[in-house]
Amino acid sequence: MLRSISICFLFLIPMRGSAAQLELKPYRVLIIISDQWKDPRSFLISGGGEFQTVVTLFKSWGIPFDILRLDQTLMDPNHFADFWGRPRYGAILWDVPDENVSDADQALVSDAVHRLHTSLIAIGNRVKQPRIQQLLGVHYKSEHMNSAHPMIKADSFVLRGLPVDLRQHGQGPDVISMRRVQVDVNDGKVLAEAGGVPQIIEREIDSDTRAIWIGGDIDQMLLYQSLRTALRRSVTEAIGYSLNKTWTKTVILTMDDMGNAQNAWLEHWHYPALTQEQIRHSLIEPLQAHHAVLSLNIVPGFVDDAQRRIVPTWRQQFTDEFGTKQDYVSTKKGLDEGVALGVLEIESHGWTHMQPDLSSPPGPWWGSPLMDERAEVGWYREFYDVRRNCEIVAAEQKFHMRQSADWIEKEFGQFPLEFSTGGNGVSRSPDNNTWRLAAEAGYGYYGGYLGRDLAVEGRADSNADFGGSDDVPLLLPAPADGHDRGIAHDPDGFAKVFDSYPGYTFT
Numbered sequence: 001m002l003r004s005i006s007i008c009f010l011f012l013i014p015m016r017g018s019a020a021q022l023e024l025k026p027y028r029v030l031i032i033i034s035d036q037w038k039d040p041r042s043f044l045i046s047g048g049g050e051f052q053t054v055v056t057l058f059k060s061w062g063i064p065f066d067i068l069r070l071d072q073t074l075m076d077p078n079h080f081a082d083f084w085g086r087p088r089y090g091a092i093l094w095d096v097p098d099e100n101v102s103d104a105d106q107a108l109v110s111d112a113v114h115r116l117h118t119s120l121i122a123i124g125n126r127v128k129q130p131r132i133q134q135l136l137g138v139h140y141k142s143e144h145m146n147s148a149h150p151m152i153k154a155d156s157f158v159l160r161g162l163p164v165d166l167r168q169h170g171q172g173p174d175v176i177s178m179r180r181v182q183v184d185v186n187d188g189k190v191l192a193e194a195g196g197v198p199q200i201i202e203r204e205i206d207s208d209t210r211a212i213w214i215g216g217d218i219d220q221m222l223l224y225q226s227l228r229t230a231l232r233r234s235v236t237e238a239i240g241y242s243l244n245k246t247w248t249k250t251v252i253l254t255m256d257d258m259g260n261a262q263n264a265w266l267e268h269w270h271y272p273a274l275t276q277e278q279i280r281h282s283l284i285e286p287l288q289a290h291h292a293v294l295s296l297n298i299v300p301g302f303v304d305d306a307q308r309r310i311v312p313t314w315r316q317q318f319t320d321e322f323g324t325k326q327d328y329v330s331t332k333k334g335l336d337e338g339v340a341l342g343v344l345e346i347e348s349h350g351w352t353h354m355q356p357d358l359s360s361p362p363g364p365w366w367g368s369p370l371m372d373e374r375a376e377v378g379w380y381r382e383f384y385d386v387r388r389n390c391e392i393v394a395a396e397q398k399f400h401m402r403q404s405a406d407w408i409e410k411e412f413g414q415f416p417l418e419f420s421t422g423g424n425g426v427s428r429s430p431d432n433n434t435w436r437l438a439a440e441a442g443y444g445y446y447g448g449y450l451g452r453d454l455a456v457e458g459r460a461d462s463n464a465d466f467g468g469s470d471d472v473p474l475l476l477p478a479p480a481d482g483h484d485r486g487i488a489h490d491p492d493g494f495a496k497v498f499d500s501y502p503g504y505t506f507t
């Protein structure tokens, strides 16, 4: 946005020599919470709620942040200042429901705002602490169900260009009422009101320091596009500049299963592996015609019945017991062609798409007749033991995750960014959590962010967190059915996706 560009260039380039005196704020936010992070090890974020939403948004927006959890941490002046005593953050996002934050702790926030010029943003009802209210220029009164929508009342950078009704129809869930936080305003500009009650307030504490409150029902407010945009703009306003990435009309096409063993062995999922010619006709040509990219979650390890071991998928050529020719060598040629043309990218769908233990009861799966154990779908799930209904232990999962990445790297020359499990078989206990293990194994995304700093557990519907909005791209299983199986049954089904999403970027 223009604001960000002008500020960056005006100050950074011409005045390089005296940058230290400029006090350009750090492009980093401190998110302060109380006990919303359910993982005591501060790694996995799961279970929904506004905290998970905020983390998802900040990761998707590309805004760097740290998290201060007051349930485990003693607030310290050094949370706000670096080794040199300079501010560590351009802004604080205050998401603390706990009313009993000590006065000393609140004073530290006040000190960061006044002395370090770190701006403050608070959301929803996280305004119950007296000194936080002082900084925001409000007095918290109460919170009740109400049907009024927040409406823009004054011109501001934070709300400029947004629909006057910030909960306009079609921008989020259609609900009759939600909780409205009621405050008195002592000092500050009212940017939006709901039924005459101030809902968004900006207070200029200093020429470069802001306190901004975005009111609303903490459980629902961020489901609305305009309020998410208001939060994002508030960060820009609070820091003074931003690097803006938007995902408007952006689709990430994904397709699962190439290289999996189900299509050769599982009766109800049986079809021939795609050939180079099929991949060229059904995928590469339409992708090229639309300057689009397709992410393929592939399976680099194959079950070899004769040897009873896992072997590289892309060397397999055989006629299966249904009498169908399976030519994974040809599949690989098609993948290589698409990768070279820049229209296919290779991601991980696990190592084998199979249960790690194919030998023990109720197996063995190895060598079993087609219409016996071989027909049980539970054997074809890798990261939760669907056949025996128990989790796969951590070390076993980790081995499979690393094997997948290693074999993909050996065959395609690239470490996969995305990880996705076969048949959504995942383990969720703290010790065996598939998201945490995938993050530790080096992956970057599985329905949610994965990194060395933290992992966000994806929802059952990976678009649950606003996929297809300005904030998060739409993750779209490629037609016809999100799998290579769809192409085998409907060779021209994939190309139709481009008619369904006119004007979109397929990144």
Ligand SMILES: [Zn+2]
Binding pocket: 256, 257, 260, 349, 353, 421, 422, 423
């Ligand atoms: Zn699969």
